[in-house]
Amino acid sequence: MSPVTRAGVGAILFTADEIAEAVSGLAERLARDLPSEPIVLVGVLKGALFLTADLARALPPQVDARLDYLAVSSYAGARSAGEVRLVQDVSLDLAGKHVVIVEDIVDTGLTLQYLRGHLGRRKPASLRACALLDKPYRRSVDVTLEYAGFACPDAFIVGYGLDYQELYRNLPYLAKLDVRASEG
Numbered sequence: 001m002s003p004v005t006r007a008g009v010g011a012i013l014f015t016a017d018e019i020a021e022a023v024s025g026l027a028e029r030l031a032r033d034l035p036s037e038p039i040v041l042v043g044v045l046k047g048a049l050f051l052t053a054d055l056a057r058a059l060p061p062q063v064d065a066r067l068d069y070l071a072v073s074s075y076a077g078a079r080s081a082g083e084v085r086l087v088q089d090v091s092l093d094l095a096g097k098h099v100v101i102v103e104d105i106v107d108t109g110l111t112l113q114y115l116r117g118h119l120g121r122r123k124p125a126s127l128r129a130c131a132l133l134d135k136p137y138r139r140s141v142d143v144t145l146e147y148a149g150f151a152c153p154d155a156f157i158v159g160y161g162l163d164y165q166e167l168y169r170n171l172p173y174l175a176k177l178d179v180r181a182s183e184g
């Protein structure tokens with residue numbers, strides 16, 4: 001049976017298995033770069049909710065990892081509003097910790113640029129960024145993304161935490177969304 005069951009959800013870009021493999025790869029690279037330091041994974045809600053949880057569990061058990069979340073709003077529907085607003089901040093003390101920002105997707109880079117500034121002021125020992133999906137050709141600012149799972153095509157993507165108007169986050173795969181068909 002086809003897993004595509006929702007209006008507007010088009011081609012599957014990455015299956016659940018491919019996502020799991022990419023997340024393992026990201027965890028391996030993180031563990032290699034930060035083998036014995038205290039890490040704080042800071043997941044950006046809500047899109048990186050699943051990625052943060054899966055990434056944390058894919059790290060080798062000897063990695064001293066803590067979890068925190070923050071929430072930003074920067075997107076209205078399928079188009080970037082261009083302005084990033086902090087809706088919920090982290091609760092852990094990040095001073096002296098190796099902080100990894102965990103984002104669902106980096107598009108213009110504005111959100112990541114804002115978060116690097118915001119979290120950088122907490123005096124972490126280091127600050128890195130990890131995203132499942134990257135649209136490098138869409139950048140409007142020059143921002144560093146150390147770890148990316150997949151380069152993705154210029155399409156609106158949903159699933160595995162990514163939404164359109166709060167829908168589709170629960171899909172276990174990543175798919176293109178035809179916004180007009182989803183509203184039809």
Ligand code: 5GP
Nearest residue numbers: 105106107108109110111155156157162163
């Ligand atoms: P940026 O600030 O890099 O332009 O955008 C980052 C945020 O925009 C992401 O965290 C995500 O919430 C949203 N975004 C960018 N591209 C897409 C996409 O293709 N699909 C979905 N669902 N959200 C996106």
